[in-house]
Amino acid sequence: MADMKVQKIKLLKIWEILNWKSDEQHPLSTQDIIVELSKLGIKCDRRTIYGDIDAMQSNGYSILNRRRGHDMVYWVQERKFDLPELKIIMDAIQNSKFIPKDKTEELLNKIASLGGSESTHLLKRNAVSFNVVKHSNADIYRITECLERAIECEHRVTFRYFDLNASGERVYRHDNQLYKEEPLAMICDDGNYYLMCYHPEPEYENNVKVFRVDRIADISETDESVSKDAKKASKAITNYPKQVFKMYGGKIQKVRLSFDESLIGVMFNKFGEEISIRKSGARFTASVEVQISPTFWGWLTQFPNQMEIVSPVDVKEAYTTWVRSAIKQEE
Structure with missing residues (x-):
């Protein structure tokens, strides 16, 4: 009975061994496989290995083989990830x-x-350790799982939301009361994870309020469905991330930018390769949708004398006012 049980799992163990230990540059010989099986308490000989692998190949397992000397060697070529x-x-x-x-x-x-x-x-x-500041919310997996489930089921969620004080301690907003939100989507931006929630109040541009996922605590999914308006908003949310600069709130507007040829790559990287760029005199122009915010202004200041707002006029004037205010603070 024990031998019968071993034989039933032998094919599975051969597949696991080949998956873990072999590739085209490091194939396993018949003897290698016999040795690995013996470590698992499974005894066999060359003849049974030939028959087992032939049966697996005949049933669609991607095991390749070639002759090396007097023996056959085997490896798994295709994996889920290269x-x-x-x-x-x-x-x-x-x-x-x-x-x-x-x-x-x-x-x-x-x-x-x-x-x-x-x-x-x-x-x-060959791993390189990036100089990335990692956040410390150990519940990030559970929070993400809860949010994904709530978004899929179109349920509201409750949670607490916090900032960190100078000592790195949590300071909860909203007087430590629970937020009750209608989640739309989660997106990753500049290494951070953000939760986008539906808010019909006029102070929230585009009816979206944004939360940092790693600043969420005590999250729970409710049985309460999100509103019809939230369901409608979720269908249009895919266009939102392109317009966001570091997830600051602000009104989305179409802005025409004029820039030097050297910034064409910058424009494609920021707004996508589908934008239309046209030559205009010695410069180039493009009309893009952006979220008007301090971070958009900050992005523009990276390119003094190389990029400017052409229109709308009110956006151009708002940017000029912001720059003057920033310079005044430095004086």
Whole structure:
């Protein structure tokens, strides 16, 4: 009976061994597989390994093989993620401020392991530790899970929201009372995670209020459905992130910018490659939708004498006023 049980799991263990330990540059021989199985208490010979792998190949398992000397060697070529894809994912995780440092390390190890033992070793050896300030909310996974579930089910959520004082201690807003919000979406911007909620009040531009996810505490999903207006707003939310500058609130307007040729790449990077850029004299122009906010002004100041607002006039004047005020504070 014990031998029968071992035989039932042998194919699974062969697949696991090949997935973890093999690739085209590091194939496993028949003897290698026998040794690995013996470590698991599974005894077999070359003949049964040939038959087992042939059966797996015949049933769609992507096991490749070639002859090396008098023996066959095997490896798994296709995986869910290639090495470059895993590297990109790991770099994105390292650059995410909202994931605490300890959870970043755990997550990187999990992602690296998806590529097999050799890829894991390579990815860890070549890992670069970014100089990223990590936030400390250890409940970030649970908060994210709750929000995703509430958004999917179109339910309202309750939570507390906090800032940090000079000592790094939590100071809860709203007199430590619960917020009750209608979640629309979560987006990642500049390494931070943000929750966008529907608010019909006129003080909230575009009927959207934004919360930092890592500043949320004591979150709960309710059984109360979001409003019809919130459901309608959620369908249009995909256009919002392109217009946001660092998630500051502000009215969304179409602005025509004039800029030097050297900033064409900057414009495409900020607003997307689908924007229309036209030559206008010695410069170039483009009309883009932005959220009018101090952060938009700050972005413009990076390019003195290289970029300017052409229209609307009121936006141009507001920017000029803001710059003058900033200069006056420095005097």
